[in-house]
Amino acid sequence: MSELLSxxxxxxxxxxxxxxxFLSLKDGKKCVDEIKSFVEEQSNQTMTCKSQSLYRNLRKCxxxxxxxxxxxxxxxxxxxxxxxxxxxxxELLNSFIERNINLFFSKQIKNLILSED
Amino acid sequence: xxxxxxNLLAFSIGLIALTIAFRFSLSTMLxxxxxxxxxxxxxxxxxxxxxxxxxxGKKEKMNLPLYDIGFRFHLATYIICNLIAEIWHLIGLQSxxxxxxxxxxxxxxxxxxxxxxxxxxxxxxxxxxKGIEKSEIFE
Numbered sequence: 001m002s003e004l005l006s007x008x009x010x011x012x013x014x015x016x017x018x019x020x021x022f023l024s025l026k027d028g029k030k031c032v033d034e035i036k037s038f039v040e041e042q043s044n045q046t047m048t049c050k051s052q053s054l055y056r057n058l059r060k061c062x063x064x065x066x067x068x069x070x071x072x073x074x075x076x077x078x079x080x081x082x083x084x085x086x087x088x089x090x091e092l093l094n095s096f097i098e099r100n101i102n103l104f105f106s107k108q109i110k111n112l113i114l115s116e117d
Numbered sequence: 118x119x120x121x122x123x124n125l126l127a128f129s130i131g132l133i134a135l136t137i138a139f140r141f142s143l144s145t146m147l148x149x150x151x152x153x154x155x156x157x158x159x160x161x162x163x164x165x166x167x168x169x170x171x172x173x174g175k176k177e178k179m180n181l182p183l184y185d186i187g188f189r190f191h192l193a194t195y196i197i198c199n200l201i202a203e204i205w206h207l208i209g210l211q212s213x214x215x216x217x218x219x220x221x222x223x224x225x226x227x228x229x230x231x232x233x234x235x236x237x238x239x240x241x242x243x244x245x246x247k248g249i250e251k252s253e254i255f256e
Contacts, residue, residue: 018255059181060254064247 013047019101020047021057022085022093025067031080032058058083066092120189124180128173129193135165136201140210148212166194183248188238195231199224 017039024030024038032054039047061067066089069081085093103109139162146155170190177186199220206217244250 015255056179057255060249063181064249064254 016047017049021054022089025083025085026090026093029082029084031082035083122177124173124177125189125193128169128190129197131169132166132194132197133201135162136198140201140205144210144212144215147214182253184241184245184250185238185248188234191231191234195227
């Protein structure tokens with residue numbers, strides 16, 4: 001059972017990171033460390049991500065125009081990149097949530113999720 | 118989209134150095150009639166090109182996985198290898214056993230291969246958004 005659960009979760013989580021990152025940016029501008037903390041805390045540590053992977057994902061998102069950054073001073077001195085969702089990014093996130101996440105809030109599905117039978 | 122990137126530039130510099138070294142070794146060996154040993158130099162040259170292409174190509178992909186990396190690196194290799202070989206002959210550094218006709222034929226046949234690669238590049242462009250393959254954007 002636990003092996004099956006781990007295998008399912010591993011595949012499930014791979015597709016979840018972008019959503020968590022975008023949610024963290026919807027919450028406000030953040031540097032990579034802050035995004036990482038947000039994702040880990042808000043997902044109750046079920047989602048973990050490496051800073052290097054986050055930088056790579058953010059570079060791709062910036063390249064296609066859904067994320068951008070501005071530089072600002074970090075707590076420990078050197079300038080940091082503070083990422084935010086662009087207008088296109090926000091529109092994309094809202095469309096994604098509407099089509100894929102809101103489904104889970106329908107009464108029938110909610111009942112199925114909450115029922116233990 | 119940036120065409121000449123830091124990694125492509127580093128690869129090109131390495132390739133120029135390797136190609137000059139290869140041309141020099143090849144002409145020297147042929148001039149000294151070491152016909153049976155030429156393949157060793159050619160093989161080492163081929164392996165080294167593959168290694169630097171692998172290293173810088175991978176770095177380039179890690180930085181931003183643009184779908185045209187392979188074509189840009191191929192184009193740079195085609196230009197550098199053929200240009201150096203042609204210049205080598207033009208300024209008379211070749212051995213008396215090297216035939217310039219073979220170089221021209223290489224340019225043509227390799228050029229056909231490059232053209233096919235260019236067509237593939239144009240076709241795969243349809244699966245990309247701003248140069249990144251759709252399946253890789255949110256990977």
